[in-house]
Amino acid sequence: xxxxxxxxAFYSPTKVLSGxxxxxxxxxxxxxxxxxxxxxxxxxxxSARGMEKVMAxxxxxxxxxxxVFAGVPPQPDLRxxxxxxxxxxxxxxxxxxALGGGPVLDTxxxxxxxxxxxxxxxDSLASGNPLTKKLRPLAAILTLxxxxxxxxxxxxxxxxxxxxxxxxxxxxxxxxxxxxxxxxKTVAATALMSMTQAVEACLHPARNPLTDAYAYGAARFxxxxxxxxxxxxxxxxxxxxxxxxxxxxxxxxxxxxxGMVYELGIAISRSCHTKPGLIMGLLLPHFLLLxxxxxxxxxxxxxxFVGGPEAFAGTMAEAISRKAxxxxxxxxxxxxxxxxxxxxxxxxxxxxxxxxxxxxxxxxVAGVRGEYDPRDIRNILEKAWETRF
Amino acid sequence: xxxxxxxxxxxxxxxxxxxxxxxxxVGRAIEAAARVDGAVKAEFGGLPPEFTFSLGVMPQxxxxxxxxxxxxxxxxxxxxxxxxxxDLKMKIKNLEGAILMFTFQESTAVATARNRLIVxxxxxxxxxxxxxxxxxxxxxxxxLIAKLAVKRYPDWPFGExxxxxxxxxxxxxxxx
Amino acid sequence: xxxxxxxEYCCGVKIIAGHDxxxxxxxxxxxxxxxxxxxxxxxxxxGAGLVDIVLGAVKDQLTIGAVADDVPPDSDLRVVxxxxxxxxxxxxxxxxxxxxxxxxxxxxxxxxxxxxxADDLMKFSxxxxxxxxxxxxxxxxxxxxxxSEVTLVAVVKDHERHLKMAFVSYFLLPDVSILDSxxxxxxxxxxTAATGMDALTHAVEAYYGLSKNPLSDATALAAIRLISRxxxxxxxxxxxxxxxxAMANAxxxxxxxxxxxxxxxxxxxxHATGSVCGVPHGVCMAILLPYGLEYNRHKREAVMGxxxxxxxxxxxFAGTTKEQRTDRVIAYVRQMNQDLHDASGGRHARFFKEVxxxxxxxxxxxxxxxxxxxxxxxxGSIFYxxxxxDYDDFLMVLEAAWEGVALDPGRIRK
Numbered sequence: 001x002x003x004x005x006x007x008x009a010f011y012s013p014t015k016v017l018s019g020x021x022x023x024x025x026x027x028x029x030x031x032x033x034x035x036x037x038x039x040x041x042x043x044x045x046x047s048a049r050g051m052e053k054v055m056a057x058x059x060x061x062x063x064x065x066x067x068v069f070a071g072v073p074p075q076p077d078l079r080x081x082x083x084x085x086x087x088x089x090x091x092x093x094x095x096x097x098a099l100g101g102g103p104v105l106d107t108x109x110x111x112x113x114x115x116x117x118x119x120x121x122x123d124s125l126a127s128g129n130p131l132t133k134k135l136r137p138l139a140a141i142l143t144l145x146x147x148x149x150x151x152x153x154x155x156x157x158x159x160x161x162x163x164x165x166x167x168x169x170x171x172x173x174x175x176x177x178x179x180x181x182x183x184x185k186t187v188a189a190t191a192l193m194s195m196t197q198a199v200e201a202c203l204h205p206a207r208n209p210l211t212d213a214y215a216y217g218a219a220r221f222x223x224x225x226x227x228x229x230x231x232x233x234x235x236x237x238x239x240x241x242x243x244x245x246x247x248x249x250x251x252x253x254x255x256x257x258x259g260m261v262y263e264l265g266i267a268i269s270r271s272c273h274t275k276p277g278l279i280m281g282l283l284l285p286h287f288l289l290l291x292x293x294x295x296x297x298x299x300x301x302x303x304x305f306v307g308g309p310e311a312f313a314g315t316m317a318e319a320i321s322r323k324a325x326x327x328x329x330x331x332x333x334x335x336x337x338x339x340x341x342x343x344x345x346x347x348x349x350x351x352x353x354x355x356x357x358x359x360x361x362x363x364x365v366a367g368v369r370g371e372y373d374p375r376d377i378r379n380i381l382e383k384a385w386e387t388r389f
Numbered sequence: 390x391x392x393x394x395x396x397x398x399x400x401x402x403x404x405x406x407x408x409x410x411x412x413x414x415v416g417r418a419i420e421a422a423a424r425v426d427g428a429v430k431a432e433f434g435g436l437p438p439e440f441t442f443s444l445g446v447m448p449q450x451x452x453x454x455x456x457x458x459x460x461x462x463x464x465x466x467x468x469x470x471x472x473x474x475x476d477l478k479m480k481i482k483n484l485e486g487a488i489l490m491f492t493f494q495e496s497t498a499v500a501t502a503r504n505r506l507i508v509x510x511x512x513x514x515x516x517x518x519x520x521x522x523x524x525x526x527x528x529x530x531x532x533l534i535a536k537l538a539v540k541r542y543p544d545w546p547f548g549e550x551x552x553x554x555x556x557x558x559x560x561x562x563x564x565x
Numbered sequence: 566x567x568x569x570x571x572x573e574y575c576c577g578v579k580i581i582a583g584h585d586x587x588x589x590x591x592x593x594x595x596x597x598x599x600x601x602x603x604x605x606x607x608x609x610x611x612g613a614g615l616v617d618i619v620l621g622a623v624k625d626q627l628t629i630g631a632v633a634d635d636v637p638p639d640s641d642l643r644v645v646x647x648x649x650x651x652x653x654x655x656x657x658x659x660x661x662x663x664x665x666x667x668x669x670x671x672x673x674x675x676x677x678x679x680x681x682x683a684d685d686l687m688k689f690s691x692x693x694x695x696x697x698x699x700x701x702x703x704x705x706x707x708x709x710x711x712x713s714e715v716t717l718v719a720v721v722k723d724h725e726r727h728l729k730m731a732f733v734s735y736f737l738l739p740d741v742s743i744l745d746s747x748x749x750x751x752x753x754x755x756x757t758a759a760t761g762m763d764a765l766t767h768a769v770e771a772y773y774g775l776s777k778n779p780l781s782d783a784t785a786l787a788a789i790r791l792i793s794r795x796x797x798x799x800x801x802x803x804x805x806x807x808x809x810x811a812m813a814n815a816x817x818x819x820x821x822x823x824x825x826x827x828x829x830x831x832x833x834x835x836h837a838t839g840s841v842c843g844v845p846h847g848v849c850m851a852i853l854l855p856y857g858l859e860y861n862r863h864k865r866e867a868v869m870g871x872x873x874x875x876x877x878x879x880x881x882f883a884g885t886t887k888e889q890r891t892d893r894v895i896a897y898v899r900q901m902n903q904d905l906h907d908a909s910g911g912r913h914a915r916f917f918k919e920v921x922x923x924x925x926x927x928x929x930x931x932x933x934x935x936x937x938x939x940x941x942x943x944x945g946s947i948f949y950x951x952x953x954x955d956y957d958d959f960l961m962v963l964e965a966a967w968e969g970v971a972l973d974p975g976r977i978r979k
Contacts, residue, residue: 007583
């Protein structure tokens with residue numbers, strides 16, 4: 001695989017528990033982190049779907065008391081953090097369990113900073129001062145409605161952007177009871193987000209054997225499961241695989257700087273309120289056509305990730321890069337047929353041609369500075385605007 | 390704040406009762422097996438004098454305790470670890486893990502591989518006890534189920550297996 | 566990619582790898598709030614000049630509290646206690662372990678003693694005894710390798726009471742592991758070969774074992790690919806920096822794979838052989854690996870076939886039918902042993918009969934095989950092996966491994 005030019009660093013501190021009866025291990029895991037009274041954060045939607053009952057059952061027979069706050073909104077802010085700070089302190093909680101996706105994890109990470117020190121530490125971190133205190137235990141229970149940053153060092157609360165390895169959750173649980181069926185669009189968006197993270201990790205100039213290993217796992221899980229999960233409500237194992245894929249992709253992503261497609265997807269989603277994953281899906285083929293023209297080993301490896309060992313081994317060397325792009329386009333077309341109102345072009349999202357120039361600037365910020373030529377970025381955006389799948 | 394509530398989840402009495410029953414049964418079956426089966430006898434023979442082990446569920450039971458007495462005989466020592474000197478504690482991390490083991494959805498080997506158990510004590514002794522549990526399960530369970538519970542179903546002479554099975558059941562249930 | 570019904574995985578070690586990774590140590594210690602580390606190493610490593618290289622990379626920015634270079638080949642309780650006292654005397658606040666498995670285990674042992682202010686290391690043996698983080702520990706492996714820079718186990722021997730204490734805890738994991746090609750450049754051929762095969766065994770056993778999971782699979786496959794392309798190459802050309810770095814990466818990847826997926830019969834028998842006859846771990850692994858594949862094959866045929874891709878590459882994989890893949894994997898492993906034997910001037914042993922001790926005498930007499938088989942019965946790694954092994958099975962495998970012949974498939978009980 002890749003031979004790094006200068007020393008690379010890789011870090012993934014999360015303990016992963018995935019599968020049947022994973023939740024029941026929470027009491028023992030919390031005890032291992034010297035915690036006995038967790039505060040569970042989740043959304044009203046998840047609570048209505050029975051998650052509170054599931055958590056109560058998981059803690060059954062443990063002799064522990066748990067707190068549940070089921071009011072995390074889609075866009076949490078500092079006011080909520082202050083409220084929860086009081087709650088955590090007044091009731092003597094000593095750990096946070098975040099059950100859900102982006103908003104819940106952002107809230108949990110922000111709250112954890114506040115309760116491990118003081119609420120002012122949030123502003124301090126946002127202004128660039130690193131966190132010095134060790135944070136209290138934080139566990140994440142992932143669903144399939146994900147923003148792409150849950151298991152990373154990033155969090156955002158209103159205008160505040162928080163970045164620190166200390167924010168990465170200590171524990172992650174993927175349990176069939178907490179990865180329920182979601183709307184197809186949600187699942188597709190999450191899978192495409194993970195796919196983008198994995199693909200961009202594979203092609204990243206600073207890639208290393210570890211980010212490759214994680215990205216490979218993510219890509220395989222997605223390619224082997226996404227279509228079946230969308231077609232069959234009952235494919236529980238497939239949903240677990242996609243949740244695993246999200247973790248693997250996010251870890252790879254967390255250890256490299258974000259890529260261009262990721263940054264553009266996030267930027268565009270801010271103005272048109274479409275899930276970023278879907279937008280990234282639209283940009284990905286155009287990005288890949290460009291990348292595949294470069295002479296890199298990464299180019300070849302991508303088909304291994306996306307096609308798997310059998311397909312990779314059975315393909316002639318000259319055809320390999322093309323096949324990688326073809327495979328991704330194939331999946332996108334399938335997704336379009338399975339998901340109602342899957343956008344077919346970024347034009348469908350309401351983006352006007354004049355907006356593209358501003359987006360070029362956003363894309364240039366991505367990755368290793370100066371890595372992406374603005375002309376290439378403009379090219380990709382124009383193609384994505386003109387082409388309809 | 391109406392989105393907030395505190396819960397102290399209760400116990401699961403039926404599941405606890407089932408596991409308690411299974412542990413009692415297996416504990417007494419081990420005592421009986423040590424009398425009639427050469428391999429079980431040999432495993433215990435290789436363990437230190439008055440060696441005692443417990444198999445139980447965290448955080449506080451149910452548990453079963455088995456140990457060698459002063460004469461070297463293997464005895465079921467009840468469900469209460471208090472006051473007993475226990476050399477090897479095998480703890481199942483939670484009740485659901487115990488249910489998985491005792492409904493044979495996960496064999497002892499798979500349960501160990503999946504970290505459902507914590508072993509507190511010498512590893513060689515734990516290996517011996519797992520082998521004992523495997524043998525006892527072959528006696529207690531019909532072949533179809535025992536095959537799920539152990540890695541390799543042994544090739545014992547049928548007559549001897551049935552005879553010992555009867556003796557072990559009689560020992561476990563009736564204390565004979 | 567297989568997804569088991571349930572799995573757990575954790576590897577919180579920060580990995581820093583490259584040709585200039587050592588220079589990052591001062592910054593790392595600063596992040597960990599440490600200013601005065603103690604270096605723990607052994608005479609072999611120091612004699613090879615590796616400690617000087619480490620000191621050279623950090624001296625301008627770091628005060629070294631103490632350098633302890635007398636760790637014996639086998640971790641020893643007395644040494645752990647003595648070095649813990651030195652740590653305290655010199656007012657140190659972190660540990661840097663520069664060496665192989667024994668140095669790593671010793672450093673982990675020292676860390677328990679100084680962090681818990683213990684007088685009796687025994688109190689902390691087993692699993693679950695440690696409840697909070699220990700002092701900062703930076704691991705700099707000098708072999709590729711045991712993978713102990715990423716494992717949560719430490720083994721310390723009490724030679725007075727003839728006991729082997731095992732410590733298992735996530736808190737034993739080093740904070741950072743530094744993989745620098747300079748650390749293995751001068752590794753002699755036989756050790757390069759043995760430690761490389763140790764890494765290969767970790768990866769392969771993790772891949773077919775009962776604790777198999779996606780994370781250990783991904784890291785294992787990456788390790789196997791790197792080892793297949795670099796181990797023989799670097800045994801022939803010891804100064805190939807890129808190959809050295811690739812092997813260092815591979816050993817850590819393999820360590821990450823097995824530390825969660827645990828291992829199997831190759832380790833069970835390997836530990837026992839090491840215990841009874843003093844054969845180095847890597848040597849045992851190399852010899853026993855083909856047998857682990859042969860013995861477990863009937864339970865893991867498909868999974869083993871997948872290994873042909875990282876081992877043999879695209880063309881070989883595509884050109885071999887599914888039914889023949891496992892055969893080829895086993896053949897590759899045996900071929901690797903043969904190539905390493907040739908590349909090391911005959912020093913890398915292919916079977917137990919040809920293993921020699923320090924005086925040049927056979928290290929594994931045939932008469933001792935029953936002892937080894939008996940000892941193997943007490944090793945916990947057997948839990949993770951796909952198939953059962955009793956005394957007779959162990960002996961059968963040992964005899965074949967002694968002779969250097971393939972296992973007779975008819976004798977494997979299913």
